Amino acid sequence: MSPRPMARPGGRSARVQESVHAAVRELVGEVGRDALTVPMVATRAGVTPSTIYRRWGDLQELLSDVAVERLRPETDPADLGSLRADLDAWAEQFLDEMASPPGRAYIRDVLLGDPDGTNAGQCSAYAAEQIDAVLARAAQRGEPVPETELLIDRVVAPIMYRILFRPGPLDAAYARELVTNAVYAQQMEAGARPTQAAASRRSKKKPGN
Amino acid sequence: MSPRPMARPGGRSARVQESVHAAVRELVGEVGRDALTVPMVATRAGVTPSTIYRRWGDLQELLSDVAVERLRPETDPADLGSLRADLDAWAEQFLDEMASPPGRAYIRDVLLGDPDGTNAGQCSAYAAEQIDAVLARAAQRGEPVPETELLIDRVVAPIMYRILFRPGPLDAAYARELVTNAVYAQQMEAGARPTQAAASRRSKKKPGN
């Protein structure tokens, strides 16, 4: 999780890391991210600046580490009884968290200080885990389930793309629309002749949103 | 295009900007992006460091500016005679350019030094323009065309998401698959019987590639 190899995960190294992370979290709240400096964090954490420079390289990599921890999902996706309901709920929550100002900041920070893509990959893995959990439950219920990859391409990717590259706001309806399209696509692929049946089934569902 | 207001687009300011941009491009090639420093760029460009700090704030914003210029498409999308062929070709080229090591670097740089999202928005606008051009041509031919937004969500977003958040490689087949799904979805929505007519039209034109 840490950008530099932590050969000694326990003991002092761990304490230093936790202390530094805590100092970052505190100071971001107190003085804002833009005013943060490495010496400032070092002082608050009770370590020397050299330690931070050596372990994290620069402030961005440190912030990236802190951000990826904050983006780790704390709870499993809710079980609402059906794939569709679970996905809707998860996507809405995901969008809310990611599109909020702090969420956007964390995403930026993760990408910013992540030369090798480890932390970004971790974020993606978090989303995939959550989706997998939803899909596994649905499969257990006997529902036909889409591929995780499909949901990442159709739901996660558009949300993240808009957050990163497009100025406008995002709302829950957009998340639901993405889920609708993804689930719909999966039903098509499932082998049903993609013609009238599917089209009418869909036009029945859409007004509900 | 410049992050700070350029009240005087012509004359010396313009020369300084061009000179600095050129210095960045040269030095990135010579010493690598990681070794770049503001003083180094300033020396090469024949300006004082203060000038760069004042106009761009820091190295990242400068790199972001340079990167967004490099990501500007140089040519209009090729006209291959059909929407499907044009989209396939465009998506493949887009993926190639963006997923290449330099492409990835530019994307990162754009996001990195872009506090207000202006440059990222510009990148997104470039892609949208190219897609619009393809769609406009197709519409003129009388083909049914999907929304630009749909293609951004279904083709551009997944590509960018994978580049930014996932480690693995990307190939042209993936781009084509995304286009296939997007065009297919559009045909569904269009209400047109999405069956033989569309399928045969497609299989006739494609052999040309």
Added chain:
DNA sequence: GCCTAGAAGCCACAAAATCGCATTAAGGTG
């Protein structure tokens, strides 16, 4: 051909990052 204001130059100063070396402590070994 002035005038004006924004932009760049210059220089001194403040802050940061880097580096070598000494010291500490984790984790393994006998």
Added chain:
DNA sequence: CACCTTAATGCGATTTTGTGGCTTCTAGGC
């Protein structure tokens, strides 16, 4: 459990980078 090895931290000197005040220059308007 004492010892040993070595990664990690602390410390301070040095280098490099970033900032601010002030002057000088020049593009664009009159």
